[in-house]
Amino acid sequence: MRIEVERFDAMTAFLGETVERIVLHNAKGVSVELMTYGALMLAINVPDKNGVVENVLLSYEHLEDYVSNPMYMGATIGPNAGRLAGGKLQIRDEVYSLEINEGISNLHGGRKGFHTKIWTMMGEQVGTDRCSVTLGLEHEHLEDGFPGNIAVKAVFTLYDDGKLTLLYSAISDRACHLNMANHNYFNLSGNEKTEISEHLLMLRSKGFYEVDTHNLPIFDLVSQECSEFDFSQQSSLMKALHGDRGGIDHPFVLEHDRLSDAPQVVYEDPISGRRLEVTTDQPCAVIYTNNIGYKHHMGICFEMQQVPNKVNLLEGGEPYINETTYRFSVVSS
Ligand code: G6D
Secondary structure, three states: OEEEEEEOHHHHHHHOOOOEEEEEEOOOOOEEEEEOEOOEEEEEEEEOOOOOEEEOEOOOOOOOHHHHOOOOOOOEEOOEOOEEEOOEEEEOOEEEEOOOOEOOEEEOOOOOOHHHOEOEEEEEEEOOOEEEEEEEEEEOOOOOOOOOOEEEEEEEEEEOOOEEEEEEEEEEOOOEEOEOEEOOOEOOOOOOOOOOOOOEEEEOEEEEOOEOOOOOEOOOOEOOOOOOOOOOOOEEOHHHHOOOOOOOEEEEEEOOOOOOOOOOEEEEOOOOOEEEEEEEOOOEEEEEOOOOOOOOOOOEEEEEEOOOOOOOEEOOOOOEEEEEEEEEEEOOO
């Protein structure tokens, strides 16, 4: 297990402030590359069934695209993952005005969201079977319209067995809204060799919410069974990507089995043999398959979060926790 930390010269030059690049390595050739700008994962390098190690995250061809990051590629999202309609946030008798940065909504915290901040390296730890890095961010009350002086931490831990945990925690000095998520685009073919239509997905979900013309959820739970989003049994993504909706961009309400840590998401590429199991403490996954434009259908996001377009009230002094585990493995064909 080892950690590399270096000044990320290119991103530092683009931003005019020091950005650090961190690489977590385990003893089996798996590595996770991240940077302090946006507490963002640049790459997760894991072996395929033949032991070939490749990156299973989408990335921009041009590094400077991470500055504006229109796809929120790999970034930590907050204070608001998803959309808050009308750019208004009411907490008790206070109404806060938020930037409307997409349609009629505040999307992903607006143009000054957590994904655009340079987080602070707060610590690193190397153990016998794991290594981790802690990044921190201080959100200033109303800096982006959102209330609360909020101390936020993101802990990335890579284990020897290929497990990666992502723990977001926070504490605010007053009642606020906090709903964070990670915005990785996964593609298990490795180094973006293929698009994801032939990949397989299984979801432990109670159903999903349709969305309206503003991409806002309609809170009438639709069973995944018998829909083009039926992943109750392992199924190809083909029907979801090439069906009437043209892809997935929907919140799925997840099942939580307290007695087992059965993953809510199992995503597989039968060609490379790579398998990803995702387990989260969050009630919802916004699943997004990049349905238009650049790298169309080349990646799938599992944005683990609270239900979008609802206030997730965090009282002053109350701890916020959002923990997601990614388990990488290979399946022999
Ligand atoms: C689109 O609706 C989707 C979002 O879910 C996604 O996060 C964003 O693109 C990058 O707006």
